């Protein structure tokens with residue numbers, strides 16, 4: 001039964017795939033930021049931060065969309081004292 | 082011009098990707114606006130690959146074209162073809178044996194300035210692409226209509242075009258979604274209107290369904306808005322009414338209820354039912 005419900009609500013439709021792919025591709029088109037560039041950015045930002053404070057957990061650096069504009073969203077958890 | 086002395090508006094219909102329905106949109110919103118009593122001129126800037134004359138059924142009436150106007154071989158008036166089905170619909174034809182680089186944005190601006198005092202709307206059929214033809218088509222326009230299809234590659238190109246229009250300082254950019262198939266959206270196999278608006282973030286002007294009658298009307302050279310009982314004709318007519326300031330609701334196709342999901346599941350599990 002649980003499996004049955006999961007199959008109803010687990011959206012694996014081609015429409016969802018189209019939306020997911022568009023989100024990525026439009027962000028890249030608009031900013032000119034490739035996956036490679038994002039990796040480099042993340043690495044270098046982390047290097048700078050960790051020079052001054054200790055990082056803990058999973059840092060996240062990504063581009064988010066706000067309307068037709070894009071922003072760099074940086075989330076870096078720091079180690080408490 | 083009509084009663085008021087306001088100058089005509091120049092509107093460009095564009096898309097980036099080819100074949101999404103720009104020319105069909107131009108032909109039909111122009112016919113619909115002309116039928117409402119507006120003075121309309123359609124300008125075909127798809128030089129070298131003209132189609133608007135065929136879709137409007139005016140191909141046999143062309144004598145001169147826009148390149149000849151620009152090169153001084155004829156006057157602007159001589160080149161304009163009148164559509165006899167409407168009181169005030171004219172077409173300025175593209176040249177078929179020339180190409181996009183044979184005219185310049187400045188020259189399009191000059192022609193539009195000559196037309197503005199005489200017409201309510203100057204509607205420009207833009208070629209596909211982002212090169213010279215696109216630059217010519219947007220040069221004189223006050224506002225833009227971006228046509229797209231609910232399909233990833235058309236949306237990507239639409240996004241590029243919207244970005245270029247914004248860089249060119251366009252403030253009024255509206256979206257027409259063409260060839261929507263509500264049943265495919267419902268079964269999860271087509272991008273919905275909400276999906277497109279989420280990606281493109283511009284105002285919606287119209288939703289035109291996929292309709293076989295579009296091809297039939299193209300065969301005959303009759304705008305589909307003249308066909309009172311076609312879904313696409315109604316949709317194009319509604320676009321014209323919105324351009325005219327009417328506030329019309331958009332049809333809602335989406336059905337995200339539990340029961341529709343259950344129904345879809347049934348359909349997916351037993352596809353031959």
Ligand SMILES: Nc1ncnc2c1ncn2[C@@H]1O[C@H](COP(=O)(O)OP(=O)(O)OP(=O)(O)O)[C@@H](O)[C@H]1O
Nearest residue numbers: 099100101102103104105209260290291292295296
């Ligand atoms: N709503 C619709 N339903 C079914 N067919 C359609 C619809 N809209 C357009 N078409 C068909 O799609 C094809 C392309 O349309 P159209 O020529 O208007 O596109 P376009 O964007 O102007 O193309 P181009 O970039 O080559 O100028 C035509 O064959 C037309 O009949």
Ligand SMILES: [Mg+2]
Nearest residue numbers: 103104127132
């Ligand atoms: Mg066309």
